[in-house]
Amino acid sequence: MSHILVVDDEERMRHLLSIMLERKGYQTSQAGDGAEALEMIGSAAFDMVITDIKMPRMDGITLLENIRAQHIPCPVVFITAFATVDSAVDAMRQGAVDYITKPFEESRILLTVERTLKLSRIMSENRALKQQLRKAEGQNEIIYVSRPMQGLMDLATRVGRSDSAVLISGESGTGKELLARHIHQMSSRCEKRFVPVNCAAISPHLVESELFGYEKGAFTGAARQTEGKFEYASGGTLFLDEIGDLPVEAQAKLLRALQEKRVQRVGGNEEIPVDVRVVCATNRQLPERVESGAFRQDLFFRINVFPLQPPPLRERADDIVPLAEYFLKRLESGQNFRLTKSAIDAMKGYEWPGNVRELANAIERAVILAGDTGEITAATLSFLNPASACPPPENDGFRLPQRGISLEALENDLARQALDMCGNNQTAAAKLLGLTRAKFRVLMKQAN
CATH class of the missing domain: 3.40.50.300 (P-loop containing nucleotide triphosphate hydrolases)
Structure with a gap:
């Protein structure tokens, strides 16, 4: 439901306009002059303002100037007598949407209100779009110090x-x-x-x-x-x-x-x-x-x-911490987290085969694993080097169990593990398995 602020120093006029608008399903509020209206606009959101021009304390023109100066996204329509039409036209040059002359017809007011509210919705959508664009631009920021x-x-x-x-x-x-x-x-x-x-x-x-x-x-x-x-x-x-x-x-x-x-x-x-x-x-x-x-x-x-040729992350180690902190700030759940020295050492000691994309994924995963601790430590990032958490094998060879194995299932499992370790970087995953990227793709097609 659209919320309209009616501003006029004549109480009868305010009530008449409010009844007329409420009958059409609009929500209304009233103010006796521009000063009272400006105070109300500062504490509540309105879809439009209908205001008289001549009022004590603060007139309609000054109210409009204040609304524009404070960048309040609210269209303004003036009510004016025939004698002050020139003032209304001047006000439109300053940013008013329209004006209505007294005595007015109900159909004329309702038509003006409907048209102005459409403009208000467009302004609202435009603000939302600008916010999305600003957010998108922030996500496209290149972070570096190296x-x-x-x-x-x-x-x-x-x-x-x-x-x-x-x-x-x-x-x-x-x-x-x-x-x-x-x-x-x-x-x-x-x-x-x-x-x-x-x-x-x-x-x-x-x-x-x-x-x-x-x-x-x-x-x-x-x-x-x-x-x-x-x-x-x-x-x-x-x-x-x-x-x-x-x-x-x-x-x-x-x-x-x-x-x-x-x-x-x-x-x-x-x-x-x-x-x-x-x-x-x-x-x-x-x-x-x-x-x-x-x-x-x-x-x-x-x-x-x-x-x-953008350098791989392992060749720009000075950027790892700024990037990690940037990704933390970008996550709503990660804004209150801090990186401990052990976490920083762990990140700088890692090769990052998936580069910046892998770092972004690692920070998101670390925030989930850290829970309510508020800290990301080396232990939180242990998934970066899963081999370090396991005892080394007795030798480099593979012992075939007596019951046998499914070679196809083993290959598929190794391919998926390699992708997980490399942040879905197929080139790096293929390197881990000693394969060319083309052979690794064939392996992935078989796995799917």
Whole structure:
């Protein structure tokens, strides 16, 4: 139910307006002048204010000025006599939504109230959206104090001011997308869209339609014309994550789009101009994939104009504690926790194969395990080195039990354990098991 504040020094007028509004289901409160109204607005939330202009102590104009000065999100409508219409018009220039002249008709007031309340709802939704955006921006903050990261961020800021293609290489969990977003924010395109695309997550058969769009009827299920990511990101930045997993067939068309700055929708003939800044990222060794023929050399040269490589967390140990404290503050349940010296030593002594992503997960898990103690200790973080809690085996060999084993079940279990230890970093998990990433993926498919 909408709550409306009626402000007028004439008691009869206040009551008349209140009865009229309450009959339509609105909740009302009353104030005899601007000073009383301002005090009420400071202690309660109102969806709109209807106020007379001429009142003792504080008039309607001054009330409006105070509401705006205090950034109170409440639309104001004036009631005025014909003789003071000019004052009402001046007030609208200062931020009033509308004005109603005396004597007034009930239908006119109700129509104005309905329109103003719609505006009030839009203002409320806008505030909520801004809060969400601020929260999202906070989550995208890059935390660092170490010299390697200072040098990287300096380079990222410099290249951000240009329009050059950037290739960000590095292990999973090092913050490649955060770095790409920083580059976008530093660019002249920052007011436009940042569009992330995970190339590894797109089916090989849908890569072209995802990137370039498609015409109606281009294939079964293409019920309408659809723009691709290049068109959607036009004017802004297109972030192609896991570019190393892009199918070879799609690489040639991507190269042409980057060279010509034009795309052609699947099933269409028209070439559509696009203006995008492309930032790519990969956790693969692209030069090796170029040598093996899995990645086009000409595309590699096109996207590798300005290479950046975020260092793994183990090479930026000075950032571990600031990052851990940041993740604690971001957790509602972790804001009152502190890291003990033993916890800090344990974190600095760990290799972090899953990098910053693994650290974030570890802090969240540690807060749960610490319970109501208010402290995170080395014991709380013992899950980082589960082997240290177990006695070492008598030898490095594996003894086959008399009853036998299920080799498939053992492999699946080891794969899952490796993923847990590495914070779901498949490259690091494969390394733990002495496998290539490709063989590890096959093992995971069998496990599923």
